[in-house]
Amino acid sequence: MRAPSDVQSERLCLLDDEAVRYRHVSLSCGPYILSKAENWYVPARLTPEMNRLLDVTEEPFGRVVHALFPKRRNLKVHRLWPKAAGLPGRSDLVFAIEAVLSDRAGRPICEVSETYTGAILALGDE
Template sequence: MLHPMPEHRPTPPHTAPWQDTVLHRLTLAVLISRFESRLLASSSATLTMEGWLRDTHITDSLPLRVEHVATDCPPPCPPPLRAALNIPADPQSVPLRYRKIHLVADGRIFSKAENWYRPDLLTSFMLAQLETTSIPFGHVVQPLGFSRRLVTRETLWSPLPDGWPHTPVIPAGPEGTPLAMPEHIFRHAATLHTGSGTAFSAVVETYTPQTLGLPPA
């Protein structure tokens, strides 16, 4: 299991209009599938999420901004990601820097990320931006022409029950019942590679229901 992402703040109340109905559950399932499909087909999660938020009119406050989350003791890079980075098990062999952030806009958290990266493969200007600005990692390292490789994915919540295509009835609450939204909906772990194929970063990204917006009228 990869390093967990503890909750930092509650989900804002303006996601409550999703109702516990079959229609809203099916709509959410479609939105999650479409959003995740975009992420899986892209090289930059940040740019893809910004495009999604713009296309679905969830927010116009773009580009996204980084909120740094303080950590007293940076965790080691999880073994599956360290192996994907082709870094020996000895933590001193290749130094990694770590940062934990939230990607936000309009006071809403759209994703939470942990990032381990090799400072020796970034420019001094990139390193300064990562340490002193609120610019997302994907924007900072864009000059590297990077690509993204998925290592693991986890479904953390589904609005539909397991095996729902073969279930005669999709559960729903009494009319007007708000759907209880989770803190997170899915998680991706991936590595980023330069244009020449060298792995320089590993990231664990956890996405929130804020990426699904509000229900249709």
């Protein structure tokens, strides 16, 4: 378990007694990892079924909470692969995004940190 930083806790607008859970998943297509995502989320702001799915599956967070009509606000985008280095390999880290997801009422439910690999740029059967 990775606790949220003070900045993340502030962005999640945590109340004193609210717990935060941490989740780490890899999103893949066939044998290739497309991205890795770390989520810090507030279980009290989700339904019991959403919490169960997050506990026992590797379903992407956004898919699990889609019924909340989440709105995503990107905070930072970091380029990790230098432009001058040419095309990255499938496992090379290309860019990272930090974002906050809020429910329909605007209440933050999750902070996510995603790192994408060169596999997202691959063409066909290469």
